[in-house]
Amino acid sequence: MVMALGLAACEKGEEAPLIEQPQVKVENGHMTPEILNAFGRVSDPQVSPDGKLVLYGVSYVSVEQNKSNNELWVMNLDGSDAKRLTTTPNGESNARWIDGGKKIAFVYRDTKEGSKPQLWVMDADGGGRKQVSELEAGVDGFVFSPDEKQVVLISQVKYGKTPQDHYPDLDKAQARIIDDMMYKHWDEWVTTIPHPFVANFDGGKLSDVKDILEGEPYESPMKPWGGVESLAWSPDGKSIVYVCRKKTGREYAYSTNSDLYLYDVASGKTTKNLTEGMMGYDTYPVFSKSGDKLAWLSMEHDGYEADKNRIMVMDMKTGEKKDLTADWDYSADEIAWAPDEKSIYFLAPFNGTIPMFRMNVETQQVDTLTPANDEAHWADYAALAPVGDQVITLRHSFLEPNEVYSVKAGEEPKALTHVNDELLKQLDPIKMEKRLVPTTDGKEMVTWVLLPAKFDQNKKYPAILFCEGGPQSPVSQFFSYRWNLRLMASQGYVVIAPNRRGLPGFGTEWNAQISRDYGGQNMKDYLSAVDYMKQESYVDGDHIGAVGASYGGYSVYYLAGNHDHRFACFLAHAGIFNLEAQYLETEEMWFVQWDLGGPIWEKDNADAQKTYTTASPHRFVQNWDTPIMITAGELDYRIVFTQGTQAFNAARARGIPARMVLFPEENHWILQPQNSILWHREFFKWLDTWLKPDSDAAKQYKADQDSIAKVKQAETATGVPPMPKQFEQ
Numbered sequence: 016m017v018m019a020l021g022l023a024a025c026e027k028g029e030e031a032p033l034i035e036q037p038q039v040k041v042e043n044g045h046m047t048p049e050i051l052n053a054f055g056r057v058s059d060p061q062v063s064p065d066g067k068l069v070l071y072g073v074s075y076v077s078v079e080q081n082k083s084n085n086e087l088w089v090m091n092l093d094g095s096d097a098k099r100l101t102t103t104p105n106g107e108s109n110a111r112w113i114d115g116g117k118k119i120a121f122v123y124r125d126t127k128e129g130s131k132p133q134l135w136v137m138d139a140d141g142g143g144r145k146q147v148s149e150l151e152a153g154v155d156g157f158v159f160s161p162d163e164k165q166v167v168l169i170s171q172v173k174y175g176k177t178p179q180d181h182y183p184d185l186d187k188a189q190a191r192i193i194d195d196m197m198y199k200h201w202d203e204w205v206t207t208i209p210h211p212f213v214a215n216f217d218g219g220k221l222s223d224v225k226d227i228l229e230g231e232p233y234e235s236p237m238k239p240w241g242g243v244e245s246l247a248w249s250p251d252g253k254s255i256v257y258v259c260r261k262k263t264g265r266e267y268a269y270s271t272n273s274d275l276y277l278y279d280v281a282s283g284k285t286t287k288n289l290t291e292g293m294m295g296y297d298t299y300p301v302f303s304k305s306g307d308k309l310a311w312l313s314m315e316h317d318g319y320e321a322d323k324n325r326i327m328v329m330d331m332k333t334g335e336k337k338d339l340t341a342d343w344d345y346s347a348d349e350i351a352w353a354p355d356e357k358s359i360y361f362l363a364p365f366n367g368t369i370p371m372f373r374m375n376v377e378t379q380q381v382d383t384l385t386p387a388n389d390e391a392h393w394a395d396y397a398a399l400a401p402v403g404d405q406v407i408t409l410r411h412s413f414l415e416p417n418e419v420y421s422v423k424a425g426e427e428p429k430a431l432t433h434v435n436d437e438l439l440k441q442l443d444p445i446k447m448e449k450r451l452v453p454t455t456d457g458k459e460m461v462t463w464v465l466l467p468a469k470f471d472q473n474k475k476y477p478a479i480l481f482c483e484g485g486p487q488s489p490v491s492q493f494f495s496y497r498w499n500l501r502l503m504a505s506q507g508y509v510v511i512a513p514n515r516r517g518l519p520g521f522g523t524e525w526n527a528q529i530s531r532d533y534g535g536q537n538m539k540d541y542l543s544a545v546d547y548m549k550q551e552s553y554v555d556g557d558h559i560g561a562v563g564a565s566y567g568g569y570s571v572y573y574l575a576g577n578h579d580h581r582f583a584c585f586l587a588h589a590g591i592f593n594l595e596a597q598y599l600e601t602e603e604m605w606f607v608q609w610d611l612g613g614p615i616w617e618k619d620n621a622d623a624q625k626t627y628t629t630a631s632p633h634r635f636v637q638n639w640d641t642p643i644m645i646t647a648g649e650l651d652y653r654i655v656f657t658q659g660t661q662a663f664n665a666a667r668a669r670g671i672p673a674r675m676v677l678f679p680e681e682n683h684w685i686l687q688p689q690n691s692i693l694w695h696r697e698f699f700k701w702l703d704t705w706l707k708p709d710s711d712a713a714k715q716y717k718a719d720q721d722s723i724a725k726v727k728q729a730e731t732a733t734g735v736p737p738m739p740k741q742f743e744q
Contacts, residue, residue, distance in 0.1 A: 033104060034077040034084035044443035044468065046505035048695030051496060052076045052688055055434040057417040058085070059109075060409065062402045063116040067092055069400075069407055070100075070110055070119065071419055073434055078688045087121070087141070092402070094419075094431030100141035107135075109156050109243060113163050114218070120147075122154055134168060134221070148214075148221050155209060156243040159216070160252040165280065166216050167246050167255055169236060171207035172226065195264030199652040200602050201239045202682030208234045211246055211257050213280060227257065227278055235259040237273060237298075244299050244349075249331075250306035253280055256289070258298050268604040271296050272317045275309075289329065295322055299349070303356045307331055308376075310350055310359055313338075318605040319530075321487035323523050326350060326361060328376060339379050344522045351399035351406075360384075360399050360406055364489035364520030367449065367461040369395035371408065371422055384424050390447065395492045396422070407431070412492040413447055413465060413500050415439060443468035445504050452513065452547045455539045461521070462544050463490065463512040465504040475555040477706035478509040480545055480582070482563030482570035483518065486529050486537075486610070490514045496691070497684055498564060506699055507707070511548050515540035531612045531622045533594075534573055534630030541574065545581055557583065558706040562698075564588035565654060565683065569632065572662055575643055576635025584705035585643040586698065589654050589683050592662040594631035600655045636665045642672040644701040646694060648681030674701060 037053040058072040069092060074085035085106035090097040101107055103123070110121040117139055124132040125146065131153025137144040148154055148168065155169040175198075178188040191204065198205055214224040228235060235257050236245035245258035260273040275297050279285035290297040295314030302309055309329045314322035324346040326339045339359070340347065348369070349362045358373050365372075370385045384406070386392040393412055400407040410420040410428060419432040446466045451459040467476050481500060483490045490512050494501075503510045514521065516537040517529025529537050541561075549556040561582050563571050568590015575585050591597045595615045598607045612622030628634065645663045647656035656677060666673035676697050678690050685694045703712035 031080050033102060034075055034080060036075050041441040046442050046502055048692050051499055051502050052078060052691060054416045054438060057419060057432055057434050060398055060400050060407045060419045061111055062400045062407055063112050065116055066402045069419060070112060074106065076688045078692060081687055081689045090431065113159055122156065147219060158243050158246045158248060160248045161250050162252050164216060165252065166214055168212045168214065169209050170212055172210045174205055174208045174232065196268040197264060197602060201653050202650045209236055211235055225283060232263050233259050233261045247300040247302055249302055250304060254278060255280060256300040269608060270317055271320050271605050273297050275300050275311060295319065301350055301352060303352050305356060310352065312347055312350065318609045320606060326359060339374055342379065343381055346519045349399055351401055353401055360401055362396055364491055366520055367463065367491060367514055368393055369491045371396045371406065384422055385428055393492050411494040413494065414445055416494045445501050446470060452544050454543050456536065460540055461514045465500050465510040467507045467509060468505050472553055474553060476507060476509045476553055477555050477558040478511055478548060479503055480541060480559065480561040481510060481512040482541065482561060482567035484563065484565030484567040486517050486566035487519060487526055489519050509554055511544050513540055513544040530610050531626060533626060538573060542581065560584045560702050560706050562586040572632035575641060576632060576638040582641055585641060586701055588646045589651055590658065591654055592658045593633040595627055602652055639666060639669055639671055642705050644674045646676045648678045648683060650682040653683050
């Protein structure tokens with residue numbers, strides 16, 4: 016595979032070239048990390064007010080410039096006549112139709128030095144661009160009122176004090192003076208928090224901009240995932256519902272109890288808690304068109320971030336609340352009212368995929384709108400934009416990235432965009448299978464299996480066990496730009512991806528079982544999947560690796576000490592190695608409090624003591640005997656990178672072949688394009704070294720080890736270590 020990395024680097028002071036679709040050459044149908052980064056990333060479909068057009072985004076990555084850029088496109092509702100609207104260096108986001116479809120509003124950062132993202136407006140054909148906001152901290156997102164005379168914007172406000180606030184005379188002092196928890200979050204030291212601002216809009220500029228939470232030290236939307244879906248205008252434009260967890264410090268760190276607040280726009284003062292007494296996450300408010308009802312997603316238990324997401328509906332006149340999913344044992348991810356208000360569309364993990372569902376609000380009957388009973392229909396859906404009798408959505412699978420689709424009840428889902436068709440056609444096809452693996456406790460586990468490109472039943476292939484993170488994230492038909500199962504299979508591996516205990520889509524009992532049982536049934540599930548697939552004649556049982564990130568990284572560390580020689584190598588990214596340290600290193604304390612059972616010092620806490628003594632990988636290092644690679648981002652404050660350095664040091668101290676790759680500018684994920692390419696190259700080099708004895712990587716490793724052995728032998732004989740060959744002048 017050869018990839019054109021773009022134009023030559025710009026001279027100092029020159030503007031970088033626009034990021035366009037990368038020109039790649041596919042050799043022999045082989046998929047590579049470079050090709051993965053060449054796919055167009057389709058996002059955010061929005062239907063025009065007249066129901067005739069669809070607005071959407073397509074972003075491409077420039078490996079050379081080490082960034083991506085999103086451009087806006089528009090097409091007819093049937094997918095015809097797709098046109099590009101923007102050609103800009105920094106990319107547009109959060110694009111929405113306004114003025115009856117005559118204009119489009121979006122967030123954009125100007126190219127001027129020091130510019131912040133702001134709200135812009137342009138004509139529907141892409142002309143007449145105009146910046147309409149000038150918020151000092153910029154705009155992260157926005158939602159217009161139904162009459163479009165007002166808009167609520169998300170912007171950052173200062174949080175906490177600087178050294179100069181404490182000591183004005185020390186103008187060059189740099190320090191963090193901290194008195195309570197939640198001083199860091201995911202990948203940032205918390206110095207700002209988002210607030211919703213409401214403003215008047217006359218079509219060309221904003222006025223009377225007001226912070227809805229002025230003077231309150233609370234986030235809205237909630238970091239790190241919250242966005243415009245956390246804000247909802249009432250259809251009459253008189254009120255805004257916003258999501259907020261009105262807690263700070265230690266109280267915030269241990270609680271997931273967010274609420275929906277109704278803000279009176281006219282008075283600017285009245286705020287009513289609509290979910291008082293509901294103790295878990297309350298998120299994603301959506302008004303019905305008439306405004307009579309408000310739907311939202313709600314978790315029941317405080318401190319449990321992976322609880323069942325119920326679909327709740329409130330009668331706005333009486334205040335009566337109803338759980339529409341009380342008799343439906345799955346967890347919803349996204350909701351949208353049908354135009355007739357008689358039903359709600361929603362997405363939810365289900366049996367290894369994320370289909371689209373429709374629920375009747377009165378009867379609670381649930382219909383599945385997207386088939387998933389054969390390989391042609393195995394897919395995840397990822398957006399909801401109802402129009403008439405159909406829903407415009409995004410669809411992806413292990414084999415294909417997002418495209419815009421139309422879904423109608425009783426009909427085949429229809430692809431409306433074909434951004435990646437040509438590139439996909441050049442790649443060798445990959446076959447995937449859905450297996451039901453027997454578990455040690457007599458259940459059946461849905462396990463996805465991807466077979467190598469040009470698969471030959473009569474050959475033997477090395478295999479990879481994919482360990483999911485979360486720990487309660489679905490192994491559905493995701494298409495990841497970090498953990499891409501098609502890419503793994505394309506390198507000649509059988510990929511085994513179990514929906515082990517603790518994953519959503521199989522009922523609340525299956526999902527909840529993992530809490531306080533990290534080293535228990537879910538680890539047995541992993542081994543069951545491996546033992547099951549080893550029975551296949553085409554699987555090389557002596558060359559199976561285990562890989563994973565976050566909780567998947569924890570899983571790799573745990574399996575390294577408890578695998579009974581099933582694996583030939585391991586690779587862990589951003590994994591938890593020492594649970595005792597993790598409890599005090601992380602920031603969202605509700606997570607470790609719920610999942611681990613509590614802190615190590617509670618000696619009479621049976622759950623916690625069991626977790627730390629039986630489930631922490633560092634307690635099984637004495638059993639480590641298998642090569643392991645460790646990667647992490649140094650800006651990861653969720654699972655601090657020192658967890659990885661501990662594991663690496665443990666492996667090397669025991670004399671086990673190990674490699675560590677740290678990324679100083681990455682967080683919990685490897686996001687920058689060049690770092691992504693580097694990570695993937697190291698990933699497959701490591702796997703090839705230990706799982707493919709005849710590979711170039713394995714031969715190079717053997718040569719390196721022979722060279723090291725000769726150096727040691729010479730040093731022993733002379734007492735003076737010779738200069739390694741690679742450093743000779």
